[in-house]
Amino acid sequence: MLRRFLIHQRAIAKPGLRHVRPFTTCGTLQEKPLPPRLKLVETELEESFLKGSGPGGQKINKTSSAVQLKHVPTGIVVKSQETRSRQQNRKLARLILAEKLDHMEKGNESRTSIKTERARVKKASASKKTRRKYKKLAEEDGKDDASQESADEVESELNDARSSPTAFETQNEPSKP
Amino acid sequence: MPRLAPSLLRQARAIDVLLPPLLPACRDLRSAENELRWLKDHAIKTGRQCGLAHSDASLKRLVARRARGEPIQYILGTEYFGDLELKCQPGVLIPRQETAASVTHLAQQLSKKRKGRPSDLHILDLCSGSGCIPLLFHHEFYAQPGNEHCKLHMVGADISVQALELARRNQKSQIAAQSKRVTAQTTSLAAMRFLHADVLLSEAANAIHAPIGVVEALQQLTNTRPTPAYEVLISNPPYISSQAFRTTTARSVRNFEPKLALVPDNPSSAPSALDGDVFYPRLLALADQLRTEIILFEVADIDQAQRVATLLARQSTWRTVEIWRDEPGATSDEADHVLLDGGESVPVRGAGNGRSVFAYRGAAAAWLQ
Ligand SMILES: C[S@@+](CC[C@H](N)C(=O)[O-])C[C@H]1O[C@@H](n2cnc3c(N)ncnc32)[C@H](O)[C@@H]1O
Numbered sequence: 300m301l302r303r304f305l306i307h308q309r310a311i312a313k314p315g316l317r318h319v320r321p322f323t324t325c326g327t328l329q330e331k332p333l334p335p336r337l338k339l340v341e342t343e344l345e346e347s348f349l350k351g352s353g354p355g356g357q358k359i360n361k362t363s364s365a366v367q368l369k370h371v372p373t374g375i376v377v378k379s380q381e382t383r384s385r386q387q388n389r390k391l392a393r394l395i396l397a398e399k400l401d402h403m404e405k406g407n408e409s410r411t412s413i414k415t416e417r418a419r420v421k422k423a424s425a426s427k428k429t430r431r432k433y434k435k436l437a438e439e440d441g442k443d444d445a446s447q448e449s450a451d452e453v454e455s456e457l458n459d460a461r462s463s464p465t466a467f468e469t470q471n472e473p474s475k476p
Numbered sequence: 477m478p479r480l481a482p483s484l485l486r487q488a489r490a491i492d493v494l495l496p497p498l499l500p501a502c503r504d505l506r507s508a509e510n511e512l513r514w515l516k517d518h519a520i521k522t523g524r525q526c527g528l529a530h531s532d533a534s535l536k537r538l539v540a541r542r543a544r545g546e547p548i549q550y551i552l553g554t555e556y557f558g559d560l561e562l563k564c565q566p567g568v569l570i571p572r573q574e575t576a577a578s579v580t581h582l583a584q585q586l587s588k589k590r591k592g593r594p595s596d597l598h599i600l601d602l603c604s605g606s607g608c609i610p611l612l613f614h615h616e617f618y619a620q621p622g623n624e625h626c627k628l629h630m631v632g633a634d635i636s637v638q639a640l641e642l643a644r645r646n647q648k649s650q651i652a653a654q655s656k657r658v659t660a661q662t663t664s665l666a667a668m669r670f671l672h673a674d675v676l677l678s679e680a681a682n683a684i685h686a687p688i689g690v691v692e693a694l695q696q697l698t699n700t701r702p703t704p705a706y707e708v709l710i711s712n713p714p715y716i717s718s719q720a721f722r723t724t725t726a727r728s729v730r731n732f733e734p735k736l737a738l739v740p741d742n743p744s745s746a747p748s749a750l751d752g753d754v755f756y757p758r759l760l761a762l763a764d765q766l767r768t769e770i771i772l773f774e775v776a777d778i779d780q781a782q783r784v785a786t787l788l789a790r791q792s793t794w795r796t797v798e799i800w801r802d803e804p805g806a807t808s809d810e811a812d813h814v815l816l817d818g819g820e821s822v823p824v825r826g827a828g829n830g831r832s833v834f835a836y837r838g839a840a841a842a843w844l845q
Pocket of ligand 1: 357569570571572575602603604605606607608609633634635636639673674675676677712713714715736737738741
């Protein structure tokens with residue numbers, strides 16, 4: 300049902316540990332491409348900039364860069380006020396919403412769930428290795444970053460932001476029939 | 477201001493001891509947490525630059541400043557204006573988001589039809605402060621497809637030397653952020669100028685000492701007579717009346733931002749509720765002298781917008797006059813026009829408070845409509 304509203308982007312596989320171990324078809328979990336990032340349809344979104352009522356303009360110096368985004372077909376509402384840049388918050392809000400919808404549709408098979416699970420597995424296996432080896436691995440992995448798509452940057456920023464519990468908020472506001 | 481609930485303060489303290497002092501300035505816990513995070517990042521960043529290992533003490537100092545009501549933009553030294561991160565400094569007005577929305581909308585309106593539009597556009601921003609308006613206009617204009625060959629000749633003018641200095645620094649950092657390739661976009665940015673001038677000084681009173689009048693300053697710049705035409709005139713002048721400054725202006729603005737940028741100096745004999753209108757007749761006189769065809773003036777509210785629109789209607793040279801709200805591109809259920817005292821109907825676009833007056837005349841009508 301939900302699928303009707305969603306268009307899937309071409310899969311972008313994160314190169315992962317390519318430098319360390321060459322890709323093989325019988326590789327580990329990390330080497331499989333992630334499911335595609337879900338793409339939102341802009342015409343189905345209602346965006347608003349949250350700011351208090353009152354005079355505005357020169358009389359008040361508002362700091363609010365918060366963005367609220369509503370997915371009209373499902374009524375899901377997300378807010379982002381993580382950064383001081385409204386533009387950046389707009390991108391983040393879209394990413395959070397896409398993840399929400401993806402999760403609603405696919406549950407544990409969603410991109411985020413798989414990513415979280417992989418991160419957990421990776422962390423567990425990495426802790427077994429020596430500190431030095433782990434560091435080397437991380438450095439080599441980092442070499443790929445420059446060629447990453449910008450959505451990946453936003454995504455990692457989003458992960459950083461998750462460590463701060465109040466930056467995002469979601470609420471479910473069922474759309475009226 | 478209502479007192480903060482003790483339970484809220486307790487809740488804040490449980491998260492971080494530095495949160496409660498931020499609450500009065502931020503009002504709600506969520507904004508306080510956001511601001512604390514930004515202050516922390518700033519303390520770490522500046523600590524690193526100064527080679528300090530411990531940024532705790534400096535973070536406490538930043539929090540204390542914010543707790544006294546100082547705008548966070550002055551503390552962090554920057555503000556986002558549309559896509560641009562601009563430098564801010566005490567003594568110069570912090571750019572407002574509503575201004576960014578109007579300027580962005582203007583750049584879009586001027587890009588809708590290119591047939592008949594001159595290949596060179598002269599744009600003057602009076603009362604330019606931090607330089608935010610020409611810098612964002614430039615950015616937004618070249619973000620529109622089809623404008624890459626159009627040249628912008630942009631000039632800002634302000635009475636405050638501090639503002640001019642900041643505007644030039646903002647211009648420098650925007651230049652540094654651009655590609656090194658020579659295009660109409662990069663040359664237009666490099667050619668942008670900020671002049672010292674007094675908008676309220678009419679040429680009759682020709683001053684010998686700086687600041688001089690706007691027309692004179694422009695003549696000195698181009699070294700030509702008559703002054704070249706400026707097709708577009710933008711201004712966000714001081715527009716708060718002395719009455720509104722006392723009653724409806726936020727304390728943090730009154731205490732920390734320059735009054736010179738907010739309340740017109742030298743109010744005439746106008747009553748204190750209307751002495752915020754001082755700049756508009758003067759801006760219109762300059763528009764005539766500079767053969768301006770398109771204007772965008774920011775205003776305080778829908779009432780001031782109507783008074784400015786009335787001035788324009790009386791001039792009878794303006795083909796179209798519109799009032800724009802805070803978000804001029806948005807749709808809303810609010811009234812879509814207002815009636816002026818003379819009976820003219822003026823369209824009101826967008827959502828939010830009445831925020832600016834837009835008008836055009838002459839040849840511009842052909843390519844704007
Ligand atoms: C409301 S601020 C606008 C600054 C900037 N354009 C913005 O939008 O943030 C008004 C500016 O007008 C300047 N100003 C005040 N009186 C002036 C005058 N008589 N002539 C020129 N500029 C003046 C102030 O220094 C201040 O920078």
